[in-house]
Amino acid sequence: MDDQDLSGLVRDALGAGRRVVAVDRLRGGSRKGVYRVRLDGGRTPSVIVYNWAATESFWPGARETDPADPFTPASGLVPFLAARRSLDGLGARVPRVLLTDDTRRRFPADVAVVEDIPGGTLEALFETDPGRAAQSLARLAETVEVMHRHPGDRYGRVDLLERHRPGSEVPCERRVLDRALRDLEEAAGRDGRIAAAEAALRDRLRELADRVDLRRRYGLIHGELGPDHVLVDADRHPVLIDIEGLMYFDVEWEHVFLRLRFGGHYTALARPGLDPRRLDLYALAMRLSLVAGPLRLLDGDFPDRAFLKRIAEHNTGAALALLP
Known part of the structure; x- marks a missing residue:
């Protein structure tokens, strides 16, 4: 994702007037891109952007295709939001969602903007x-x-x-x-x-x-x-x-x-x-x-x-x- 993509998502999530000052692609994700977007001013110094584009996945090809197999790779907004609803309903802490979009109007893949948890892993x-x-x-x-x-x-x-x-x-x-x-x-x-x-x-x-x-x-x-x-x-x-x-x-x-x-x-x-x-x-x-x-x-x-x-x-x- 480039700065223009990220700036548009952040503006839609947090309102006009927020400017992207730095972007870090975080390590660890093998099926989606995870970006920390740092912003100038405001009460929210940074957010996390998830990008489920196929080009962000490091897995070469697909192996499992059986939809009844729980080990079939999960990717995209649908499994993310379903999991978040289930966990939130049980009182488990998950990142707060600021924006989601699977329309492909803002970006040609499922994307989400969520809160950045500053305390680390x-x-x-x-x-x-x-x-x-x-x-x-x-x-x-x-x-x-x-x-x-x-x-x-x-x-x-x-x-x-x-x-x-x-x-x-x-x-x-x-x-x-x-x-x-x-x-x-x-x-x-x-x-x-x-x-x-x-x-x-x-x-x-x-x-x-x-x-x-x-x-x-x-x-x-x-x-x-x-x-x-x-x-x-x-x-x-x-x-x-x-x-x-x-x-x-x-x-x-x-x-x-x-x-x-x-x-x-x-x-x-x-x-x-x-x-x-x-x-x-x-x-x-x-x-x-x-x-x-x-x-x-x-x-x-x-x-x-x-x-x-x-x-x-x-x-x-x-x-x-x-x-x-």
């Missing part, structure tokens, strides 16, 4: 202010508990369920298994260590899936809730971002990701009563996803290629360590 706060981070983490644990205890009798992304799309007849654990087998095949074609262990990993996935009992009640999960997807506002409240993939699903899937991304801080987010068999299956599936996904991104033009290679390398070792 929880991930950064763990390093710079552990005391403040602990308070925000405790509040995040409360938010996650409310989300996970919000029941659903069908699983799927909230935007699809909100539009009364039919739910999938494939059980959650089968959906995860099928995805993990695809990730394994793809990773084996790109990494020699995974290729050498492909048969053992495939057998282990199927063995773990056979142990899991059927379930028909789900909780509301973020899907990628790492500390980099949690901002902290001036009142130390956690603010959830990158919410487009919000879905009803097995909460064990989220807890595997939380445990992986929060590391030693996960204790504050842990809860009793999780199904250990689901955790075992989902842990291996998650590791394989975090090998295949970064390797797939390397086919595109993602800027921090060393970062992707480190993720794939770490999770390759972690996946192989889960073999008996």
Whole structure:
């Protein structure tokens, strides 16, 4: 997006008289462009602009196309606004929306202008202010508990369920298994260590899936809730971002990701009563996803290629360590 595009959006969101003085493209988003727009004067020194143009996505091509599959990539205003409504209704803090537009009149893609949360990410706060981070983490644990205890009798992304799309007849654990087998095949074609262990990993996935009992009640999960997807506002409240993939699903899937991304801080987010068999299956599936996904991104033009290679390398070792 250029300064003219951004100036027009900001003017429509905040009124005439605001001038753009600086623009920073923020790192982290792989499916949308995220821009911090700094303004002169006024009570709002900066805003964030989301741009869901296809040219902003670093993912090379599409893999999943099944609309009933909650792992089908979510992008655009529809999933963003549906997720925001759901989270706001539960009392979870999300960025305040100042303007949305999917008409293509202002810009040839879905765009949104939202408040800028100046406190930075929880991930950064763990390093710079552990005391403040602990308070925000405790509040995040409360938010996650409310989300996970919000029941659903069908699983799927909230935007699809909100539009009364039919739910999938494939059980959650089968959906995860099928995805993990695809990730394994793809990773084996790109990494020699995974290729050498492909048969053992495939057998282990199927063995773990056979142990899991059927379930028909789900909780509301973020899907990628790492500390980099949690901002902290001036009142130390956690603010959830990158919410487009919000879905009803097995909460064990989220807890595997939380445990992986929060590391030693996960204790504050842990809860009793999780199904250990689901955790075992989902842990291996998650590791394989975090090998295949970064390797797939390397086919595109993602800027921090060393970062992707480190993720794939770490999770390759972690996946192989889960073999008996």
